[in-house]
Amino acid sequence: MHRRQFLRTGIAAVSLAGLGSTVSGQSGGRDYRPGGPWAPNERAINYNAYLDNEELGKRLQKIDRRSDRMELDQIGASAGRGDPIWEVTIGDGDESLHLINQIHGDEPSGAEAVVKILNRLATGGSRQVEEILDNLTITIVPRVNPDGANFVGDDGLGTDGELRQRRYNINAWEEGDSRYLNAQSYYSGDVPGYDLNRGFSILPGFEPGDEDEDWWSVLDDFPEFGYLNVPVEDISLDVRDPSGENPYDELFGVGLNLNPETQAVTESFLDADPDWAITHHHQGANVVPESPDKGNGPQWQSIMSVMAPFGPRYAGLEGVDYAGYVGSGNPYLSEDAQRRSLQLNQLVNERAQQFGKGKFNTLTRYGYGPLWGSYLDALCPRTDAAGMLYEVSHQSDERGHKAIGTTVKITVEGFMATFERIADGSISEVDELDYFDMPLAQGIDSPFDR
Numbered sequence: 001m002h003r004r005q006f007l008r009t010g011i012a013a014v015s016l017a018g019l020g021s022t023v024s025g026q027s028g029g030r031d032y033r034p035g036g037p038w039a040p041n042e043r044a045i046n047y048n049a050y051l052d053n054e055e056l057g058k059r060l061q062k063i064d065r066r067s068d069r070m071e072l073d074q075i076g077a078s079a080g081r082g083d084p085i086w087e088v089t090i091g092d093g094d095e096s097l098h099l100i101n102q103i104h105g106d107e108p109s110g111a112e113a114v115v116k117i118l119n120r121l122a123t124g125g126s127r128q129v130e131e132i133l134d135n136l137t138i139t140i141v142p143r144v145n146p147d148g149a150n151f152v153g154d155d156g157l158g159t160d161g162e163l164r165q166r167r168y169n170i171n172a173w174e175e176g177d178s179r180y181l182n183a184q185s186y187y188s189g190d191v192p193g194y195d196l197n198r199g200f201s202i203l204p205g206f207e208p209g210d211e212d213e214d215w216w217s218v219l220d221d222f223p224e225f226g227y228l229n230v231p232v233e234d235i236s237l238d239v240r241d242p243s244g245e246n247p248y249d250e251l252f253g254v255g256l257n258l259n260p261e262t263q264a265v266t267e268s269f270l271d272a273d274p275d276w277a278i279t280h281h282h283q284g285a286n287v288v289p290e291s292p293d294k295g296n297g298p299q300w301q302s303i304m305s306v307m308a309p310f311g312p313r314y315a316g317l318e319g320v321d322y323a324g325y326v327g328s329g330n331p332y333l334s335e336d337a338q339r340r341s342l343q344l345n346q347l348v349n350e351r352a353q354q355f356g357k358g359k360f361n362t363l364t365r366y367g368y369g370p371l372w373g374s375y376l377d378a379l380c381p382r383t384d385a386a387g388m389l390y391e392v393s394h395q396s397d398e399r400g401h402k403a404i405g406t407t408v409k410i411t412v413e414g415f416m417a418t419f420e421r422i423a424d425g426s427i428s429e430v431d432e433l434d435y436f437d438m439p440l441a442q443g444i445d446s447p448f449d450r
């Protein structure tokens with residue numbers, strides 16, 4: 001229990017890095033008001049309303065049967081349940097885009113959105129759809145973590161019991177898997193498993209055992225756990241940031257690529273050789289620092305936060321000083337990829353603003369610092385891809401009042417806006433510096449934690 005507590009604390013500290021200051025919330029249902037950040041109760045979202053693994057597979061196969069535009073492949077199986085990891089490819093354009101959803105099992109809206117979008121792209125006849133398919137090759141892994149998405153019963157494997165979902169996969173570490181357990185990602189609670197978005201490796205072809213013993217920073221209190229911190233001279237990638245300097249001595253917390261899920265996604269990514277990379281997640285209770293109603297009524301919930309990876313070139317700009325405390329950017333991205341990352345994120349904000357006041361125009365952003373075991377920071381440098389993180393509110397823990405339809409809708413709009421503006425070239429008209437005008441998300445304590 002003690003260790004679990006420690007790890008969860010450590011993981012929370014990392015995943016919250018870059019958020020703004022935290023303000024106190026008030027307690028529970030008493031504070032519920034439409035438009036405010038709290039749900040009427042903590043059971044406001046029912047996981048049974050989402051597609052389970054079997055249903056998702058059936059839906060994808062059905063779309064595939066009705067259309068000759070898409071290719072559906074099983075690229076792996078989850079570590080614990082052995083459920084399929086699917087990959088969909090659609091379009092045959094020059095711009096390659098790679099998109100993954102639900103790497104955290106309890107963040108399900110992206111997978112739902114993809115089913116809706118595939119229905120449109122695979123069978124739609126509009127000029128817009130045609131333009132997207134002519135100009136983009138889109139590779140999607142709809143659900144990276146089937147173990148977490150379908151966590152049923154006490155061990156995640158049961159066929160009866162409550163569908164619970166959880167962040168981690170279910171994969172027990174075994175002797176010989178790695179020299180130490182990855183302190184960034186391994187959950188040592190009742191059911192073992194990994195945080196897959198801490199498991200990617202920036203080192204091409206890396207396998208556990210390739211590393212030097214002294215790359216590991218072993219925890220004093222828990223000597224079986226360590227962080228893999230790789231000296232920059234052992235990173236074989238070129239520094240592409242125009243500053244030409246690597247601001248780090250070592251990369252902290254590099255992943256081990258130990259799980260079949262991260263291995264399948266890495267292979268899918270390298271095959272796709274993307275110019276653009278998108279990953280979809282959940283955010284907890286964040287609010288817009290200055291609500292549109294000027295402080296009358298409850299604070300407005302951020303419908304989602306976005307985050308673009310960028311390098312020291314932008315991290316060093318005046319006004320971007322918040323990046324200083326979470327890192328100095330990702331120096332392995334070119335000037336071009338950095339600019340396109342900012343444009344990729346800002347264009348979704350532009351789309352959301354078109355919906356007008358209140359519901360969808362509450363986008364915030366995260367301060368950026370590299371998480372070296374994450375999909376974006378480990379893989380984008382491999383192909384110099386621009387990147388985008390979606391963090392759509394209240395799909396899982398600290399559940400809020402956003403209905404499933406709302407979280408899916410903002411995702412569908414964001415993905416479609418992205419496809420359209422890459423396809424018609426208008427993404428290049430986005431002023432990348434507008435990205436930094438988006439407010440930083442402000443954290444707020446959950447009343448349900450008390």
Ligand SMILES: [Zn+2]
Pocket residue numbers: 104107280281282
């Ligand atoms: Zn997540």
